[in-house]
Amino acid sequence: MGNTNQSKARVLTRRTFIGRAAAGACVIAIVPVAAWAAAHAEESDETSVSLGYRHDTKNVDKKKYPKHDVSQRCVNCAMWQGAAADPWAGCAMFGRKHIAAQGWCQAWAKKPG
Structure with missing residues (x-):
């Protein structure tokens, strides 16, 4: 059972990391466009x-x-x-x-x- 809890914790952490990484990539992609505004x-x-x-x-x-x-x-x-x-x-x-x-x-x- 100890293993199952650790697996769930890793999956949640991995999901959180992937979600945050995707959000960060979107922000990085948008910032240069805003900088180009005249x-x-x-x-x-x-x-x-x-x-x-x-x-x-x-x-x-x-x-x-x-x-x-x-x-x-x-x-x-x-x-x-x-x-x-x-x-x-x-x-x-x-x-x-x-x-x-x-x-x-x-x-x-x-x-x-």
Whole structure:
């Protein structure tokens, strides 16, 4: 009987180990994907400052950018690289950083169509 209890303990330990190892492998597989997620452009970034980028088109300085119109948003710009429903996406002007759909910069160009 002593042997049976030891066998059960080993099976449970082995099962626990395999379960934990599988869970750990899943975490390891997911972490690099999260690390690849693009950073958001900040309004204080060098590119943002040079383009007058704002996360919200309503916050653009009308005196500094007189051609700006609140209907101009990153999501309806020709350089927007995301879907219309994406809150953040890539832009040809910002490299690997994502910009806000409701944002604006002076490189804004009407999306064709």
